[in-house]
Amino acid sequence: MKTLLSATLMLTLVPATVQEPINAGELKPESSLPFTMTQAATFNRPWRIAFLPDGRMLVTEKVGPVWLVTQQGEKTPVENVPPVLYQGQGGMLGVFLSPHYATDHSVYLTYAEPGPDAGTSGLALARARLASGSGTASLESPQVLWRDMPKGRGGQFGAQIAFSLDGRFLFLTVGDRQRMTPAQDPNTAVGKILRLTLDGKPAPGNPMAGKTGVATIPLINPPRDTELAKTAPVISAYTFEEPNLAPSETWSSGHRTPYGLAFAPDGRLWEAEHGPRGGDELNLIEPGKNYGWPLVSYATNYNGVPIPSPDTRPDLTKPVIYWTPIIAPGNLMFYNGAMFPQWRGSALISGIATQSLNRITFDGKGGATPAERWSVGYRIRDVEVGPDGALWMLEDANPGGLFRVTPK
16 A cells, blocks of 8 residues: 555656647537437436445435435435535535445535525535445434635535545545635635545645644635735634644645546546636646636636736646636546446546536646547536446436436
């Protein structure tokens, strides 16, 4: 295990190929689909799938429930799920199996935890043991391992997890909550990717390991654009009861809406995030790097206010691929299954706005190239691979379909 950890960290620190960012926004869809989509079930705003070893899956609905689902579409409600604030982009979000699920039966949840005031919430990371019987399922001994404080307003939670290849650490994406400027503040986890132990503590070896942040941080409401964010009024100040661990948790910074996070077969960590009006990104994530939001973007604000280009800031890390116009990535996963052998080693990114599935190829040196875009006719929130190599997709809608995807 130590050998694998050392190899992974060495690879993480090897300089990647310098590649000028590729704009894949104008990539045209393929004329036909090489796969068939078969609907198995429907849900209310489904968000994430996590496959169990026996082929059943856990499916989250943003409105709150978690379901245990067979591949034939039979649904069992999971009891003892934590309360969430379903509002805008918030609610019950991610579900992920522990890397040691075979022995501990633990699952991790990410969700919008309700705040003290109406309409406020904060991203929370919880762990529980999944127990299931004949027609029953429940989360036992749930424990919140980490939470973003202070709780406030805004969407863009991030809420994605990737486990290190040695199974010792988890990487958690924390979106900017539409507040923008905190993504550049080292004293808050907002707009960052964190590297934590499996118990939710700062992981050893992080870029700012052992450092703590200021005791009191300001809270702002989401501003209309990146320029107004610079002078957004402080609505309250929050003082931590314990030391502020945000700096020692942080692996990378300057992220907006990081909905996709996954390790490639070669051990490199990749992330997909939303831009505003343009500027969706695929980033190679490296420790200590600043990915620029909201200082730069290949985009403009929704109201047309300009944002400086990443080309003006060589000190910030550019995306490897960006999309202008956007695809609105729902998630990112690497395929290594049996049904689509021609895709092994490729990444698949779901496109919500473009109702598409997008394939990306990699050169093994930190470079990536857009391959195909397939229009599937549904707002795809999640795409995952099942034990037999079939793909499974979730539609971002109510009702939103669960689809099994197999070769034609």
